[in-house]
Amino acid sequence: MNSTDFSSLALSPELLSVVQELGYEELTPIQAASIPLLLDGKDIIGQSKTGSGKTAAFSLPILNKLDLSNQNIQALVICPTRELATQVVGEIRKLGRRHVGLKVLPLIGGQTGREQAQSLEKGVHIAVGTPGRILDHMNRERIDLSDLATVIFDEADKMLEMGFEKELRAIMKDVPAKRQTALFSATFPEAIQSLSRRYQRNPMQIIVAEPE
Numbered sequence: 001m002n003s004t005d006f007s008s009l010a011l012s013p014e015l016l017s018v019v020q021e022l023g024y025e026e027l028t029p030i031q032a033a034s035i036p037l038l039l040d041g042k043d044i045i046g047q048s049k050t051g052s053g054k055t056a057a058f059s060l061p062i063l064n065k066l067d068l069s070n071q072n073i074q075a076l077v078i079c080p081t082r083e084l085a086t087q088v089v090g091e092i093r094k095l096g097r098r099h100v101g102l103k104v105l106p107l108i109g110g111q112t113g114r115e116q117a118q119s120l121e122k123g124v125h126i127a128v129g130t131p132g133r134i135l136d137h138m139n140r141e142r143i144d145l146s147d148l149a150t151v152i153f154d155e156a157d158k159m160l161e162m163g164f165e166k167e168l169r170a171i172m173k174d175v176p177a178k179r180q181t182a183l184f185s186a187t188f189p190e191a192i193q194s195l196s197r198r199y200q201r202n203p204m205q206i207i208v209a210e211p212e
């Protein structure tokens, strides 16, 4: 059984104070199971219901290992929609409020690509976006992914349902082989398993069952 206590995790004192300030009293089950593995550099597949705290489950480990003095993208979070990407950006900024100078950039449609390109030029630690827009910046050589250490597929089943498989393939063709990859999905059809086989290394699967 995992401890539900945040202080049982090997997180920095800054991050532990932030979660305390935010009033998070206990780890949710998906957080208790996935954060230690992610801190250990493992690949994971996470499945739990909406609202169970998956964003913090992947964001805390990303923030914990972030090197703020390196202005290159170190983590890429891929989300199915602009709305979800915007929510994830908000949550990462909230959890990263003690990270002075932290730059989290949304790469989504509905905003000009040029503004995003300027921000990319100035330096970004964590990019969060939708597949089409991420790929667009990559194709225009606006993104340096040479220091990318972590890739997150958030709501992977929804991304496949929306037909983003081709974009995901193209993005993953150009990310460093030496990286950590976490995949979150509400369901596990064969298409998700094959996505996992293609991009993950010995992933641990974490399933938080819903109470009957």
Ligand code: ADP
Pocket: 023, 024, 025, 026, 027, 028, 031, 048, 049, 050, 051, 052, 053, 054, 055, 056, 091
């Ligand atoms: P999911 O991605 O699983 O649907 P979210 O990551 O969006 O869920 O989290 C839902 C809400 O729960 C967010 O408002 C988040 O700030 C809050 N939250 C996350 N972790 C905790 C926690 N350990 N304790 C209390 N609230 C939390």
Ligand code: MG
Pocket: 054, 055, 154
């Ligand atoms: Mg989510």
